[in-house]
Every structure is written in structure tokens, then in C-alpha cells.
Amino acid sequence: MEKPLTQYINPNRPALHLKEYERVGGYSALRKALTMAPKDITNMVQEADLKGRGGAGFNTGMKWSFVPMDPDIGTKYLIANADEMEPGTFKDRLLMEGNPHQLIEGMIIAAYAIQANVSFIFLRWAYKKAARLLEQAIAEAYDAGYLGRPMGSTGYQLHLHLHTGVGRYICGEETALLNALEGKRATPRLKPPFPQISGLFGRPTIVNNVETLCNVPHIVNNGPDWFKALSNSGDAGTKLYGVSGRVKTPGIWELPLGTPMDQLLEDHAGGMQDGYRFRGALPGGASTDFLVTEHLKINLDYKSVASAGSRLGTGTMVVLDDRTCPVGFVHNLEHFFAQESCGWCSPCREGLPWTEKILRSIEDGRGTIQDLEILEQHTIQLGPGRTFCALAPGAMEPLQSALKYFREDFESHISQKKCPWR
């Protein structure tokens, strides 16, 4: 089984520095890319069907193809979204701490494909080790002439800057991220115009997730057919899958896209810890709907997870066990979302704290049956299309599915006037 993204990542060894990375074939994809026309790279990535790994799963090459390619258009930007603050998600961290040059190479190729001359990595504050390693790797890439100087006969050159954030989950939303990079409050922007046309400082901009960009050199080196063959499903490539919660060996693994859920939980995460039973899981971070026992056989690809009523999201699973209260679990999630709401639009700013308070009162034994109706209403009022960005609809996903699958647990809190787990 090929693991292109993690083949050179070994947690017991320091990350490859430039010379080591080059020795195992690093930057050969960039050299190849520079012999190609930019639009041919975009086409190749589109044909490979590299879906964005930041959560939404949009075809990456298609996204790039919306960038205007008029040679006189002026400054364009490429941004790696390394904000990774979705609770339960820890995959981009592995890629940046394990092999920073792979990300840098992917960024240079992506920037060349859209002919951007300036790029940024937007890194969350907490990833101190990744920041250190990326800074070193960027400096090495400047010294080696991969950055900051015209390359080969193309005359193409790229600058790359590392920006570390100062908190707030909403910075990961791509238009909020642009505002944060411009030194503003990180509220999302109205779309359209999409960032591909008018992004950072009003210039054409592509924002891609770290894992998405790390795939690019491998696609350029090996081609779309190879990339599609990596997968077990209709979605191409491998995926970093993570599992956290009460499993025996929580962790992160690069597996074919479409790996079955039970295989991930049993073969890789080691099954549940002794004394704990599986009740459900959020398959792709905090803002995805619960999957439960009846879904254990499904394949974890975009389409199959959607058919089961959830989203693959970030591919990092959080497990709910039978000794954790589902109401407390969902309360914890809604506390997070309420706190991280940027406050820009009223349904989210008002609705999320209300949701959180109701869940708190149910958890404390002060809930009523009408509260469940109010929660249901929120899942509609804060649903897709009713708010300015996807934070609020994302927040409703675990809630609506918890109300469906764990209804009797909500009701027992209300009838017993206490949390049965406490």
C-alpha cells in the first residue's frame, strides 16, 4: 500500500532537511512542473480529482482554473491554510512537523500553476514545532533558490511568508483568513466575488488546505491515473485518517480514500478500550453529523459518508463511548462553536449561545421536553443558507444527529431531572 504523503515521516526521527528531501526525490516534481505550461498542471490536478482536504472536498484543479491567467493581471496570491482548529483534527500538524519541504514544494507548484508570485502559510498559534520547522525549511528553500529567485528558463519566482495566527477558529474559514492576513478582524466575506477573482488585498487568490497541497508534487510526478489508483473508492488518492477518544491506540494513518470505518477503528485504532463500548463517532471533526453502529461498515469516502447523512470533513474521527454522556458531549461542542462564532450574523451570534445554554440546562437536569423542540428549530434556523458562513451550519450537524440517534438520552435527562452519567 503506497503512502505518498507520509512515506518519509517518522515520528522517531527529525523531519528531513533539504538535502535529505532532495535525496529521496524531493523538488523533482517542481523541476518537472517548471517544464510544463501552468494550465497543464491545473488540468492534471483537475483530472486527478484531488478533492480539497480542508473539509468541503471541492476539486482542487477546478478551483485553480477559476483564477484569471491574463499575463498583465498583476499580483496573485497562494495561501496554505494551516489553521487546523477544528476540534478533533490533528492531521496537518503531522504533515508540517513530519515533512515541511513537501508542503513547500506543493505550494511552489500550485503557485506556479496559477502564476502567483507571493504565498503565505497561515499557521495556527499552537503549532510551535511546526512553526520552527517551517521557518527552517523556508530558509533552506530560499538558500537553494527554490524561493525568492527566478527559476530555470521560466523566469518564474515565488516568495513565501509564514504568518502565525493569534487564535480564533473562524480564521480557518478562507475569507475570514484573508481578513486576518490583511490585519483585520477575522469575519468572513460575502461571496461572490470568490477569492479566486478577488481575494487577499483584492487580488486573485487561492486558499488550499495543507494536506491538499502536499498531494500536488506526487500527482505531478506520477500522474492522475496513479493518483486515482491509490484509492478504494470513487474519490482519488489517500487520506490522513485520525481517531481520538476512548480507543486503544488513538492516532493518525495515511490510508486509501474509502477505507471502511470498522477497519479504521479496529485495525488501526485498536478497537475500544476495555470497559468502553462504541456508541457513535463524528467522522470528520466537530462539525460533522454523528455516525453510529449501523454505519460501521461504510467506506470513508466523500460520497459514502454523505449517503450515510454525514460528511467526511477533515477525516479525523472523534469517538463517543458509552461512559460519556452524549448530551455533555454535544454541549461541549456547542460551547466551542458559541465561543468561536465571529458575531457577524445574528442567527449564529444569538442562536449558538442559546443552544449552548439549553444543552447546559438539560445536562444539569433543568431541561423540559419543549427544549428539544427549540433545539430542533435551531438546527433549521442555523442551517445551510441561513447564515453568513458555514460555521453555524457546521455546529448544527452534530446536534441534529445527536437529537436523532441519542434522543432517549436527552429524554432521560429531562425525566430523571439529572444527567444519568453523573
Add this chain to the structure above:
Amino acid sequence: MHIDSILSEQEIAAIEKEVAKLPMPKAACIEALKIVQQHRGWVSDDSLQLIAQHLQMSTAELDSVATFYNLIFRKPVGRHVILLCDSISCYVMGYEKIYEGLQRQLQIGFGETSPDGRFTLLPNACLGTCDHAPALMIDQDTYPDLKPEQLEAILNTYP
């Protein structure tokens, strides 16, 4: 002279390095807040005014940015800042026990600073250490797979 009455040479040099990367000075304001906070521990009203002047923006606008971000401190903090992850994986794995342990050791809750000025304790959203939950950060260091009985020894390494 009041310590806050001018930006130091180092602060200005670091801010200018960031300004150079961007099309307009005020775009560097988050970097500037970070730089000043690094030197002074937090961002006072005086510091805020100095940064705003330097970047040719209004103090009110800069404050609206500063107060948006939870890791820009607009109040004094202790010598060390503890960020305890209170998000979902750490919830499942028992961060509440770690919080109880910290409260016992330090006699402070979230949002408070110990009377000796040594620690400020803050909750933080997911630290991306979910496979090693529960976890916390102190300054630059992350502590994974925490047990309450380890807290005393960890805290003792921060003078």
C-alpha cells in the same frame, strides 16, 4: 521615562520587517501586536496607541482587531500562560480532572492569575493533540497524555 512611552528599537525593527512583506503598513498590525506582546507580556492601552501611531491607523481600529483575537492579551498576564484544551477529545479523555488539579495547585480558575504573578490559566480550543488527550500548553511547550498527578512536577519547572 515611562517604559511604555516609545516602541523600542528591537520592536520597531521587528515590526518593519513584517511591514515590508505587505502592501500597506496597517496590514502588519496583528504581527505588530504579537511583537509588542512578546516584549512586554501584554498589550496595554499605551502600547496600543504606540503601535497604532506607528502603523498610521486609529487606536480604536487597532483595538477592534486586538480584542477579536483571544491570544492578544489586553490585560496583564502572569509570567507563564497555561492554555488548557477544553475541546471535545480532551473532554472525552477527562480534561475536567486536569482543570480540578490545576485549580487545587494554583488556587485560581479560568481567566485568573495566581497572586504571585507566576501563572495565568486560560481555557483554549482544541490544541490539535487529540490522539494524546488531555493536553495543555505552557508558554511554548505542549504536554500531552496528561495525568493530574503529573501537574505538580510540570508546574515546578516554571519559575
